[in-house]
Amino acid sequence: MVHEAQKALALLKEQDIAATLVDLYSLPFDETAILGLVKDNQDQALTVEDNYGAGIGSAIAEMLATHRGAYTLTQMHVRRIPKSGRTPDEVLRALQLSASDIAQTAVKMLDVATLARAMRRRDTYERARLQGRLQWHGAQYSA
Amino acid sequence: MIPGTPSYTMHTSVPTDTCCLDPANGHDDVVPHQEPAFAHQVGHHLCMGVDHNVLQLSDFALSRQDGCADLEVIVCYRHDRFSSTVNPCHDTSNHAYSSATHRNRSALRQRERESIAKLHTRQSLVRHGEHDDLAGIRLDLHLVGRHVDCDDGGSHVGVSLAADGPSQMALPDVAFFRAWTTVCTNDGKPLLYLLQPADAYAAYALTVAMAEYDGPCYLRTVRPDVPLLYNDATTFPLGGHHVLSQRPRPLHRGRWLHGP
Numbered sequence: 001m002v003h004e005a006q007k008a009l010a011l012l013k014e015q016d017i018a019a020t021l022v023d024l025y026s027l028p029f030d031e032t033a034i035l036g037l038v039k040d041n042q043d044q045a046l047t048v049e050d051n052y053g054a055g056i057g058s059a060i061a062e063m064l065a066t067h068r069g070a071y072t073l074t075q076m077h078v079r080r081i082p083k084s085g086r087t088p089d090e091v092l093r094a095l096q097l098s099a100s101d102i103a104q105t106a107v108k109m110l111d112v113a114t115l116a117r118a119m120r121r122r123d124t125y126e127r128a129r130l131q132g133r134l135q136w137h138g139a140q141y142s143a
Numbered sequence: 144m145i146p147g148t149p150s151y152t153m154h155t156s157v158p159t160d161t162c163c164l165d166p167a168n169g170h171d172d173v174v175p176h177q178e179p180a181f182a183h184q185v186g187h188h189l190c191m192g193v194d195h196n197v198l199q200l201s202d203f204a205l206s207r208q209d210g211c212a213d214l215e216v217i218v219c220y221r222h223d224r225f226s227s228t229v230n231p232c233h234d235t236s237n238h239a240y241s242s243a244t245h246r247n248r249s250a251l252r253q254r255e256r257e258s259i260a261k262l263h264t265r266q267s268l269v270r271h272g273e274h275d276d277l278a279g280i281r282l283d284l285h286l287v288g289r290h291v292d293c294d295d296g297g298s299h300v301g302v303s304l305a306a307d308g309p310s311q312m313a314l315p316d317v318a319f320f321r322a323w324t325t326v327c328t329n330d331g332k333p334l335l336y337l338l339q340p341a342d343a344y345a346a347y348a349l350t351v352a353m354a355e356y357d358g359p360c361y362l363r364t365v366r367p368d369v370p371l372l373y374n375d376a377t378t379f380p381l382g383g384h385h386v387l388s389q390r391p392r393p394l395h396r397g398r399w400l401h402g403p
Contacts, residue, residue: 002341002387003369009388018390023372025345026382027317027324027337034384041390050365055317059324078314088367 001048004092007099012106019106024056031063038064038071042113046106049077050097074109076102320361336360336381342372348379356381 002023009021020041022034038045045064047057057075064071078095085091092098323335338353338360340346346364353360360381372387 002372006372006387019388020390021387023341023345023385023387025339025341025349025379025384027321028333028382029384030382037386049317051317052315053318054315055321058318059321082314 001050001097004097004099005048005102008102008106011099011103015107017107017110027056027059029059034060035063035067039069043069043071044109044113045071045073046102046109047073047075047077048097048102049075050092051078053077053079072109072113074105076105316361316363323359333382334359337363338381339363340379342369344371344373344375344377345379348377352379352381 002021005021009019012019020037022037024034045060047060049055049057053075055077057073057077061073061075064073076097078097080095082091082095085094089098093101317337317339320335320337324333324337326334328334336353336356336359338349340349340362346362349362353362373385377385
């Protein structure tokens with residue numbers, strides 16, 4: 001799935017979206033390093049596996065849940081019993097694990113995160129305005 | 144960080160005079176091969192130089208003689224305890240590997256060859272359950288073995304198996320083996336390492352690491368040809384990971400630091 005994720009990364013790059021791609025080839029893994037990588041990416045992680053759940057995605061989820069923070073994890077794995085296909089790509093498409101699906105999921109996560117951040121900023125602004133703490137910062141806020 | 148984690152360097156280099164094994168001819172014929180033709184692709188059915196041999200090696204180590212390999216299990220134990228038992232089924236592949244592919248290599252390669260040969264030996268040992276002093280692991284592996292015997296089919300895991308259908312894709316294996324990775328032995332090491340190589344270099348390095356590591360491991364390989372991601376200088380420590388591309392990290396709000 002690393003190769004599929006690499007294709008997804010290329011698709012995301014077309015939309016000017018940068019992401020970190022990690023080949024997590026081992027379980028157990030270095031929790032500190034992976035947590036650091038998640039923190040570097042706006043506390044968001046997307047795991048992609050070509051097996052049923054309770055695998056690497058769940059290992060990451062457990063790790064994130066152990067540490068304090070508001071992390072978002074989306075797991076992509078096989079969610080229904082697959083059928084045989086002529087090519088691996090065909091099967092991956094049917095299981096919604098193809099590169100375009102990965103890219104779409106990532107964009108969706110990003111949209112949610114952007115919306116959440118905008119709402120947080122708006123809340124902060126509203127609270128400050130209601131409490132009369134709003135300050136005039138100069139011309140950059142005009143227009 | 145996992146204490147006592149060994150790290151291994153893969154010492155292979157892609158030589159100019161690469162030769163390959165022809166599976167159709169019982170792995171005896173040395174076929175001259177132009178190196179760059181398949182340099183970006185690896186696989187276990189095609190003939191493609193040292194990378195192919197590497198993967199084929201792992202393939203041999205993993206696949207079962209009876210063709211029943213839904214779950215592929217390799218458990219590594221110290222060789223000297225079991226040196227008396229060698230499964231003759233594996234002799235052919237060992238011989239082919241040592242004679243055809245690495246005839247002119249250095250003594251360094253000899254060590255790796257020996258560890259792979261050990262791996263073959265050990266795998267057969269585990270399959271036949273001939274060791275009595277590791278009762279707990281053996282019990283679990285017997286459970287796995289029974290599962291393997293029930294599902295006959297392809298020798299590789301994951302949905303990328305494609306044509307053979309779901310009965311032959313080992314799909315719950317990661318969850319299954321992850322249970323053991325959450326447990327520690329008395330000396331603080333994980334009970335089991337679950338390894339998923341992403342290309343031939345990784346497969347080779349992890350197979351060697353697995354052979355050298357004193358404890359159980361489970362290596363999970365896929366069937367189709369995949370592009371190479373790494374090179375022969377990449378190290379694959381057990382319990383590690385590789386960052387393949389790094390997002391530019393923000394210095395602070397509104398300012399971006401470009402590059403890793």
